[in-house]
Amino acid sequence: MKRKLTAAFLLALFLLVGAEVVVRVFFARNMAGRFDYGYHPDAGFVEDGDKLKLVRAGGRRFFPQEMSKQPAAGTFRIFVVGDSVPRGPGLEKAYAFQLQEMLKAQGIKAEAFNLCVPGYGAQRKQIVLTKALEYQPSLVILHLNASNEYEDEREFKRGKEFDGWHPKNWLMKSLVIRRLHEAKTEKAFWHLLPTEVRQQGAPNDADAEIAAGKNDDTRKRWLEQVRQWTATSVQTANSKGVPLLLVSQAVCENMKDRTKPLDDQGLAAVAESFKTEGVYHLSMKDVLTGGDYAALYSDGSHMRPDGHKAVAEALARFMTTNGVVKSRH
Amino acid sequence: MSFISWQYALFLMAVFAVYWGVPHRGRLLLLLVSSYFFYGVWDVRFLALLATSTVIDYLCGQAIAGIRVSTGKVLALACTPLAWLGICAVTGVDGKIVKPSMLIMAGCLPVILLALYGGLWSLPEARRPKAFMLLSIGLNLGQLMFFKYFNFFADSAAHLLQTFGMNPNWTLLSIILPVGISFYTFQSIAYAVDIYRKKATPETDFLTFAAFLSFFPQLVAGPIERAKDLLTQFQKPAVWSDENFHRGLRLILIGLFKKVFVGDNCALLATYAFAKDTQLNAGWAVLGALAFAFQIYGDFSGYTDIARGSARLLGIQLNHNFHHPYFATGPSDFWQRWHITLSAWFRDYVYIPLGGNRQGNLITTRNLLLTMALAGLWHGAAWTFVIWGLYHGLLLVIYRSVPPLEKLELAQTGARKVLAILLMSVFTLIGWVIFRASSMEQVGQWFAALTMWHGTGVDWVKPFGWLALHAIPLILLQWATMKARDEVEMGLWPWPVRAIVYGVMFLAIATSSAGEQEFIYFQF
Numbered sequence: 001m002k003r004k005l006t007a008a009f010l011l012a013l014f015l016l017v018g019a020e021v022v023v024r025v026f027f028a029r030n031m032a033g034r035f036d037y038g039y040h041p042d043a044g045f046v047e048d049g050d051k052l053k054l055v056r057a058g059g060r061r062f063f064p065q066e067m068s069k070q071p072a073a074g075t076f077r078i079f080v081v082g083d084s085v086p087r088g089p090g091l092e093k094a095y096a097f098q099l100q101e102m103l104k105a106q107g108i109k110a111e112a113f114n115l116c117v118p119g120y121g122a123q124r125k126q127i128v129l130t131k132a133l134e135y136q137p138s139l140v141i142l143h144l145n146a147s148n149e150y151e152d153e154r155e156f157k158r159g160k161e162f163d164g165w166h167p168k169n170w171l172m173k174s175l176v177i178r179r180l181h182e183a184k185t186e187k188a189f190w191h192l193l194p195t196e197v198r199q200q201g202a203p204n205d206a207d208a209e210i211a212a213g214k215n216d217d218t219r220k221r222w223l224e225q226v227r228q229w230t231a232t233s234v235q236t237a238n239s240k241g242v243p244l245l246l247v248s249q250a251v252c253e254n255m256k257d258r259t260k261p262l263d264d265q266g267l268a269a270v271a272e273s274f275k276t277e278g279v280y281h282l283s284m285k286d287v288l289t290g291g292d293y294a295a296l297y298s299d300g301s302h303m304r305p306d307g308h309k310a311v312a313e314a315l316a317r318f319m320t321t322n323g324v325v326k327s328r329h
Numbered sequence: 330m331s332f333i334s335w336q337y338a339l340f341l342m343a344v345f346a347v348y349w350g351v352p353h354r355g356r357l358l359l360l361l362v363s364s365y366f367f368y369g370v371w372d373v374r375f376l377a378l379l380a381t382s383t384v385i386d387y388l389c390g391q392a393i394a395g396i397r398v399s400t401g402k403v404l405a406l407a408c409t410p411l412a413w414l415g416i417c418a419v420t421g422v423d424g425k426i427v428k429p430s431m432l433i434m435a436g437c438l439p440v441i442l443l444a445l446y447g448g449l450w451s452l453p454e455a456r457r458p459k460a461f462m463l464l465s466i467g468l469n470l471g472q473l474m475f476f477k478y479f480n481f482f483a484d485s486a487a488h489l490l491q492t493f494g495m496n497p498n499w500t501l502l503s504i505i506l507p508v509g510i511s512f513y514t515f516q517s518i519a520y521a522v523d524i525y526r527k528k529a530t531p532e533t534d535f536l537t538f539a540a541f542l543s544f545f546p547q548l549v550a551g552p553i554e555r556a557k558d559l560l561t562q563f564q565k566p567a568v569w570s571d572e573n574f575h576r577g578l579r580l581i582l583i584g585l586f587k588k589v590f591v592g593d594n595c596a597l598l599a600t601y602a603f604a605k606d607t608q609l610n611a612g613w614a615v616l617g618a619l620a621f622a623f624q625i626y627g628d629f630s631g632y633t634d635i636a637r638g639s640a641r642l643l644g645i646q647l648n649h650n651f652h653h654p655y656f657a658t659g660p661s662d663f664w665q666r667w668h669i670t671l672s673a674w675f676r677d678y679v680y681i682p683l684g685g686n687r688q689g690n691l692i693t694t695r696n697l698l699l700t701m702a703l704a705g706l707w708h709g710a711a712w713t714f715v716i717w718g719l720y721h722g723l724l725l726v727i728y729r730s731v732p733p734l735e736k737l738e739l740a741q742t743g744a745r746k747v748l749a750i751l752l753m754s755v756f757t758l759i760g761w762v763i764f765r766a767s768s769m770e771q772v773g774q775w776f777a778a779l780t781m782w783h784g785t786g787v788d789w790v791k792p793f794g795w796l797a798l799h800a801i802p803l804i805l806l807q808w809a810t811m812k813a814r815d816e817v818e819m820g821l822w823p824w825p826v827r828a829i830v831y832g833v834m835f836l837a838i839a840t841s842s843a844g845e846q847e848f849i850y851f852q853f
Contacts, residue, residue, distance in 0.1 A: 005732070006575060006823070006824065007824045007826035007828070007830065008824040008828040008831060009578075009828070010828075011824070011825060011828035012828040012831035012832040012835070015828065015829070015832050016832055016835065016836075054600050118624060167335035167338075167339065170335075171839045174839075175375045176836075177836065177839045177840055179838040180836055180839075181839070181840040181841075183840075184840050184841075187693070188795065188798060189795075191791070192792060192794045192795040192798070193598075193791070193792055193795055194787045194788055194792065195599065196607075196787050197597055197598065197601045197787075197792065198597075200600055200601055205456070236449070289765075
């Protein structure tokens, strides 16, 4: 047997196995949930002593932030969970931070954290919310949107691509190989090949999403998914006794036609249906209608810093007038 | 069963494990059963065709050498295809439909074969060997012509008649091309002719012969082996050697690297460049031709390496099929480096019988053009393949006729050699455009696109990066093994270097982001 295995083969094997061991031992944190594409329960939440760090990991591109695992006594801790809209153009420009500053200006000892990740639909928001509840928030603001269900489905399939112990998946059980495969796909395949080449015989991903978004049945299905996952989120927050404030997204479909009303895409009705003790609803449409709302949007969905400021002001007002802040003190 | 599938990996491991644990006859039986299983995975019905070729050549091979098989045995063997199709029809194996016409054809075989076999034995002894050789060639080519070329010729004839104002309204048949038929048919013909020429002796043991003709590593896409090389290895027990084991694994690794990493990834570019609705610009025209050159080389040479490696694991050596073909200095050199076993086949069984180069320039030119046109047609039933063959025939003629080119091809070193390689590379690329195009109209569009450097169209600069990413490692590997003329000779490198190359190759294969592509030569 000794002669059958050459030194070159053994060294190659050693290098490959060694790389795998190094990755699994020394890069465990970076790799945790790496291939779950946002469906890992803990990815992005890193505990370090009595600190909690929000990091970019496991398909969660959180703004890097740090907090104590438990809020200091008397501190009103707010988590904003959502997608690219509440995430904002920058940590300090997003409504989470602006809300924190406004509450502080009112003498309220508050801290707000931005737990929003671009492209997250209702299901992945629910996973983030479940984990966030472990860190004793006084309030969770859940930003509802129905435009990311396509991504949720796609990333779910992507995460499951090499699941199971079918022989065709064996090599992808290696973190090194999977990571290199992912890197090649994302860095070389996506960057060097034009869309027309990548999508030969298959619909362009962006086109497929647009086409799906224009289909009424698909939109209804997505809204129903949002409703179901939001129901789960409400139930989860209730079980922990944490108040939940649902912010329903409004889109400005035609930025040039300022007479056209904002569209909440049925999300306000969904949010209203959950209103009960400890579950609140703030409609972006109600907040922004009346003013020059088109000027607050950078595109049909995303807001400029002024838009975030308008939402933060509305939230601060809503929280104090509805006793959300007071009720916790 | 594709060589790059996990099923093949398990299949090969299982065959390997059993093979070395059983005696010689057991190994032959194992090879026969596993080869038929391997082939049957594509379409069980076509095992009847393989069996037909086997029976015909087994009987004809012996008859050419003057060995007569009893009528009972002839009948029993000739009934094998019918029996197999009958089993498929009754059991509905694999959900494939066995049409009545298939059963009728298989049913005719025993009758025809018995009649011809008996009839030819009644010929004078001196005429008998040639008659049996022609019978073998005729029946094998008949199968090939029907399954591969019937519709092509019928369609071409219809077009020709239409140009004369006639309107033939015959309908084309729905014929499925059996995988690898061109390869095993040519191997069968070579067997019969070699016995006739006394370059091989006929095999009297049916098991040995059937195992030889259906040997799974080279059954569907070659190398096209001769009896003196391959059959002789089946006649004696294979002996285990560590060297074979190591070389086998190394060949499989190199083959997978060429196919999965180089070929399949370059295929993404080539497929786009040669798609019907692609708006070609000059960049994409050049990129498409280059990408296809690396795709077809990676694909076919990779297949061959896996075939050679698989056979080596079983203690059997297959012939080389490629010797760094893109380093050829001229067309003659190219055909001694590209698909060598096919080139040698056409040289030995077509070009030389036509007279080769011994009857003056005019006849030599005719022989070259005819041989290369047939070689082109062998690749597929389309005029683009014939024109590709003629194009290479013309290159051979031009290089023979123009002394500076003839001298350039013979350049061994220095700038002249580099110039020769570059010139031949350009000719090869143009050839690949003809080969890959779906019509001559598309070839024309490709040439027209070469002038559109400033036109619109999809960006081609970044995709060149993709091509370089996948082609340069192969070029480096070839360059490093240039002297040895075979990549597997990297076994001579220092072992730490080899270890790193193995590791990198393995990772390149495992992380390839192109989807699995069918082997190009399976369709031939």
